[in-house]
Amino acid sequence: MKIEQLSIPTPFYVGDVNVYLIKDDPLTLIDVGPKTDAAAKALKSELGRRGISFSDVRRIVLTHAHEDHCGLAKRVRDESKDAEIFVHDWETGHLFGRLAQDEHKSLLRRSGVPESIFDEMRDLYQEISLLTDPLGQSEYKKLEDDMELEFVSGSLRVLHTPGHTPGSCSFVREADRTLICGDCVLKRITPNPVVSLDPLDPAKRFRSLAEYLVSLARLRSFSPTLAYGGHGEAVTDFDEIFHRYVRAIDERQKKVVSLATGDGTTAFEVAKALFPDSFDHDVHRFLAISESIAHLDYAEGEGKVSVETSDGVEYYRPV
Ligand SMILES: [Zn+2]
Numbered sequence: 001m002k003i004e005q006l007s008i009p010t011p012f013y014v015g016d017v018n019v020y021l022i023k024d025d026p027l028t029l030i031d032v033g034p035k036t037d038a039a040a041k042a043l044k045s046e047l048g049r050r051g052i053s054f055s056d057v058r059r060i061v062l063t064h065a066h067e068d069h070c071g072l073a074k075r076v077r078d079e080s081k082d083a084e085i086f087v088h089d090w091e092t093g094h095l096f097g098r099l100a101q102d103e104h105k106s107l108l109r110r111s112g113v114p115e116s117i118f119d120e121m122r123d124l125y126q127e128i129s130l131l132t133d134p135l136g137q138s139e140y141k142k143l144e145d146d147m148e149l150e151f152v153s154g155s156l157r158v159l160h161t162p163g164h165t166p167g168s169c170s171f172v173r174e175a176d177r178t179l180i181c182g183d184c185v186l187k188r189i190t191p192n193p194v195v196s197l198d199p200l201d202p203a204k205r206f207r208s209l210a211e212y213l214v215s216l217a218r219l220r221s222f223s224p225t226l227a228y229g230g231h232g233e234a235v236t237d238f239d240e241i242f243h244r245y246v247r248a249i250d251e252r253q254k255k256v257v258s259l260a261t262g263d264g265t266t267a268f269e270v271a272k273a274l275f276p277d278s279f280d281h282d283v284h285r286f287l288a289i290s291e292s293i294a295h296l297d298y299a300e301g302e303g304k305v306s307v308e309t310s311d312g313v314e315y316y317r318p319v
């Protein structure tokens with residue numbers, strides 16, 4: 001059961017995305033790349049060099065539903081004869097745009113995001129959402145924690161590893177402790193816990209950083225020898241990266257907590273203070289706000305800040 005890493009271009013700042021080909025029966029792709037002509041062409045030619053065409057693909061498994069990973073799923077499925085698509089039910093990016101629901105608006109309003117800035121971000125994500133085809137409920141099968149993806153010569157166990165998104169999944173081949181973990185573990189960047197609605201209660205937000213830390217510890221418990229991420233090269237020293245992430249998160253926590261003032265500070269104000277340079281740049285602004293919300297939620301859970309809601313907006317204060 002050989003795992004091959006294919007590099008596919010994306011129009012995003014992050015650069016290429018990794019698609020994993022499992023050349024076994026059933027022939028499987030883990031992630032597929034964004035819905036752009038350049039990505040489709042690259043995927044076709046990467047597979048072609050290995051004697052494979054889209055029509056040979058039998059199974060498409062998505063680590064999560066961000067456009068750079070899932071965009072081409074429907075197109076590959078349509079060109080194959082009967083490929084099945086698998087994604088965790090808590091992912092919604094493939095169903096509708098990331099900020100398209102009313103709940104998203106109130107979620108960001110609570111964080112102090114002005115309406116005009118929310119509208120700009122929503123328009124941007126509307127454009128980005130064109131880089132994937134939405135999948136109807138009947139068009140995919142659910143990935144579930146602990147289920148096995150069987151192959152003729154082995155299997156991959158599904159690990160639900162929420163954090164980066166609520167439905168992010170990783171896959172472990174226990175025989176040699178190899179992981180495929182999407183954007184949960186990336187060699188060169190600390191993954192961003194993206195602000196999301198709680199999949200079980202959309203009136204709440206998903207506690208992305210707390211969930212992420214649990215997922216990271218769970219992945220570490222496998223003592224991985226190799227971890228294939230969604231971007232960049234594979235991680236060979238999992239412990240080193242684990243400690244690096246934990247240190248970076250700890251430093252960011254301290255910084256975020258220090259930005260909460262006695263008068264009360266919103267997540268939006270914290271984001272501006274954290275990333276003064278990148279704040280006016282399109283997608284970075286949403287990621288900066290995500291990061292500050294994730295950290296403030298975590299700090300509140302740890303009792304380092306308190307939160308009070310006034311006129312629908314949450315204000316954080318040091319404890
Ligand atoms: Zn992602």
Ligand SMILES: [Zn+2]
Pocket residue numbers: 014017066068069183230231
């Ligand atoms: Zn990604």
